Amino acid sequence: MRYDWDRVAVPGSLREFEGRWSTRRNPLDFSGVWRFRELLPFAPEDKIVTIGEGQTILQQSNSVARYCGMNDSSLFLQYEGLNPSGSFKDNGMTAAVTHAHMVGATQAACASTGNTSASLAIFGSCTGLLRVLVFIGSGKIAYGKLSQALDYNAKTIQLEGDFDDAMQRVREVCSQAGIYLCNSLNPFRLEGQKAIIFRILESLAWEPPDWIVVPGGNLGNTSAFGKALLELKELGLINRLPRLAVINAAGANTLHELYERDGLRWNHGRPDATVREDYFVAMEAGGRRAATLASAIEINRPVNLNKALRALDACDGVVREVGDQEILDGKAQVGAGGFGCEPASGASVAGVKQLREEGVIAASDRVVCILTGHQLKDPNVTVAYHSGKSDDFDRLLRPSGVNEAVHANSPVAVENDLEKIMEVVSRF
Numbered sequence: 232m233r234y235d236w237d238r239v240a241v242p243g244s245l246r247e248f249e250g251r252w253s254t255r256r257n258p259l260d261f262s263g264v265w266r267f268r269e270l271l272p273f274a275p276e277d278k279i280v281t282i283g284e285g286q287t288i289l290q291q292s293n294s295v296a297r298y299c300g301m302n303d304s305s306l307f308l309q310y311e312g313l314n315p316s317g318s319f320k321d322n323g324m325t326a327a328v329t330h331a332h333m334v335g336a337t338q339a340a341c342a343s344t345g346n347t348s349a350s351l352a353i354f355g356s357c358t359g360l361l362r363v364l365v366f367i368g369s370g371k372i373a374y375g376k377l378s379q380a381l382d383y384n385a386k387t388i389q390l391e392g393d394f395d396d397a398m399q400r401v402r403e404v405c406s407q408a409g410i411y412l413c414n415s416l417n418p419f420r421l422e423g424q425k426a427i428i429f430r431i432l433e434s435l436a437w438e439p440p441d442w443i444v445v446p447g448g449n450l451g452n453t454s455a456f457g458k459a460l461l462e463l464k465e466l467g468l469i470n471r472l473p474r475l476a477v478i479n480a481a482g483a484n485t486l487h488e489l490y491e492r493d494g495l496r497w498n499h500g501r502p503d504a505t506v507r508e509d510y511f512v513a514m515e516a517g518g519r520r521a522a523t524l525a526s527a528i529e530i531n532r533p534v535n536l537n538k539a540l541r542a543l544d545a546c547d548g549v550v551r552e553v554g555d556q557e558i559l560d561g562k563a564q565v566g567a568g569g570f571g572c573e574p575a576s577g578a579s580v581a582g583v584k585q586l587r588e589e590g591v592i593a594a595s596d597r598v599v600c601i602l603t604g605h606q607l608k609d610p611n612v613t614v615a616y617h618s619g620k621s622d623d624f625d626r627l628l629r630p631s632g633v634n635e636a637v638h639a640n641s642p643v644a645v646e647n648d649l650e651k652i653m654e655v656v657s658r659f
């Protein structure tokens with residue numbers, strides 16, 4: 232999506248947006264997305280659909296900084312779990328649903344690893360504007376997320392297969408049945424997700440950090456972040472771009488393979504470098520399917536791949552892959568020293584640690600990690616990790632290569648006897 236910025240009345244200083252939050256004279260200013268409406272100027276105000284998304288915060292975390300080998304005061308967690316549906320998706324969904332409203336759609340659909348479906352479902356139920364259909368891979372969704380789609384009354388189709396299969400089918404269904412598609416290949420989703428960047432910069436007094444680190448799945452955030460930063464620079468509202476680091480799970484690492492191993496890093500951004508369909512056909516014929524405990528990023532065919540490559544190009548990006556062990560250890564650090572997050576978000580902390588060990592990130596750099604989803608989205612993995620040596624650990628985590636719960640905080644079983652309870656308490 233491109234705007235003719237000469238025809239948009241963009242405030243001359245980013246500080247004007249801050250004032251809107253403190254006064255909230257316009258109901259749209261309760262939204263952490265539409266507060267920045269001139270920076271995504273595609274909708275007339277009376278068509279905007281909002282449920283108060285984007286009231287999220289940037290938290291400095293010294294304990295996570297130390298875990299990653301960073302100096303105190305250098306690491307920040309952008310906590311998107313505070314959104315109404317508990318993940319960053321609401322930033323984009325408000326924009327997609329607004330566009331759906333503008334074109335008079337009454338039905339919307341998505342494929343999902345769980346958070347997109349929760350987000351679309353809550354917009355459907357809260358606003359009453361859309362009937363919602365969601366496609367998920369069977370057995371491929373965390374319980375917290377499935378419970379949201381069901382509770383928000385979305386028609387939920389559990390498809391035999393994984394996210395990549397569900398994505399392909401929902402596109403076919405939407406095009407045959409004329410249903411509005413709300414996955415992040417919908418460009419309006421990405422317009423809304425730009426607001427995550429606006430809020431990060433606002434929290435840092437509009438001084439860009441050195442790094443923004445984000446887990447990569449379908450690469451909607453990566454693409455939206457690059458676009459937001461480039462537009463702010465084009466508008467003269469910031470004068471330099473942070474670097475982007477995208478972190479794949481090792482079991483779903485298409486971007487990492489293409490960018491760091493197959494050399495796309497060196498020629499992307501040009502039309503001859505776009506990744507063609509036959510790349511994925513060959514990959515799947517070779518039997519490769521995505522597999523990671525971070526189910527939100529268990530995606531091998533990222534729909535925004537080419538846009539993400541442009542973003543990485545503009546922001547001097549790097550891509551890394553991290554194992555499930557590192558993801559869960561990083562996640563446990565966030566829980567103990569920041570807001571809790573779901574497994575996929577732990578990838579960004581694990582990624583910072585790895586980039587710090589490689590010397591790519593300096594200890595004094597200012598780094599923002601995006602925590603994409605709330606801790607309660609996937610309680611099974613969290614409980615299995617903290618239970619340490621347990622059946623849950625062996626059943627759920629070990630098959631994915633997680634061998635120890637380095638930071639486990641295991642519950643203590645004790646008889647209902649005061650003396651025995653006091654014995655435990657005295658050791659506390």
Ligand SMILES: Cc1ncc(COP(=O)(O)O)c(C=O)c1O
Nearest residue numbers: 346448449450451452527603604
């Ligand atoms: C919690 C969480 N983190 C990360 C991602 C990946 O985001 P993106 O598709 O923008 O790369 C998702 C996508 O479903 C998610 O739900």
